[in-house]
Amino acid sequence: MELNLSNYPDYNQFREARFHLINRLRERGIRDERILKAMGKIPRELFIDPAFVSQAYEDVALPIDCNQTISQPYTVAFMTHCLNIKEGDKVLEIGTGSGYQAILLYLLGARVYTVERIYELHIKATKTLERLGVKVFSKWGDGSLGWSEFAPYDGIIVTAAAPKVPEPLLKQLAINGRLVIPVGDRSTQVMYVITKISDNKYLEEHEQYFKFVPLIGEEGWTNG
Ligand code: SAM
Numbered sequence: 001m002e003l004n005l006s007n008y009p010d011y012n013q014f015r016e017a018r019f020h021l022i023n024r025l026r027e028r029g030i031r032d033e034r035i036l037k038a039m040g041k042i043p044r045e046l047f048i049d050p051a052f053v054s055q056a057y058e059d060v061a062l063p064i065d066c067n068q069t070i071s072q073p074y075t076v077a078f079m080t081h082c083l084n085i086k087e088g089d090k091v092l093e094i095g096t097g098s099g100y101q102a103i104l105l106y107l108l109g110a111r112v113y114t115v116e117r118i119y120e121l122h123i124k125a126t127k128t129l130e131r132l133g134v135k136v137f138s139k140w141g142d143g144s145l146g147w148s149e150f151a152p153y154d155g156i157i158v159t160a161a162a163p164k165v166p167e168p169l170l171k172q173l174a175i176n177g178r179l180v181i182p183v184g185d186r187s188t189q190v191m192y193v194i195t196k197i198s199d200n201k202y203l204e205e206h207e208q209y210f211k212f213v214p215l216i217g218e219e220g221w222t223n224g
Helices: 011-027 033-039 050-055 073-083 100-107 119-131 167-171
Strands: 090-094 111-116 137-140 153-158 173-184 189-198 201-210
Touching: 011 033, 011 073, 033 073, 033 100, 073 100, 073 153, 073 173, 073 189, 073 201, 090 100, 100 111, 100 119, 111 119, 119 137, 167 173
Parallel strands: 090 111, 090 153, 111 137, 153 173
Antiparallel strands: 173 189, 189 201
């Protein structure tokens, strides 16, 4: 999959910065060349609050609108690696935010479904993705309940912190599908990687600690 850059003539302006970010991720232990190559194509400056453009290619989380954040590139790469997707896989993302993670999944050849609970972010991300010629299915709503209409998914990635693993997401996984989700309290979370072995059997692995904004919804935290 490729981006359509005809609506973004300044794309090459950050070419070197993109290259340096990818080297930084390699140094930090990301070895998956498919992920690194795809991330090296994404103009991250289009996904952040314009006041932070000078930091667009630092390996840090940055503000987007509505008090939310775009995740740190290392975190995006790590979670995508855990998801282990193949071309053609159907993947559900919970927490569209800026749309950056969705575009990465698209570039890796996935059929992407993404849900965002904040209407303004849903609209803005949809526009950014359209501008770059990226086709994903996006919805405004409570992603803690998944998106049952298109289940089952080969992968589900939750980019907000959950107090527990939402039951509907486990149900919406295909057999051999993986759920990658940060679980913990509001200040730190452990990255869970859950593989569905059969209809009621799961393998649960725990990875590193991270810090995400909360997953707010019926199967997440209450607002406030
Ligand atoms: N993946 C995003 C990106 O690439 O920019 C970053 C996501 S940001 C860290 C977390 C997002 O999850 C926020 O935009 C927040 O509004 C959203 N969110 C929180 N609870 C949600 C829910 N129940 N359903 C859908 N989105 C939710």
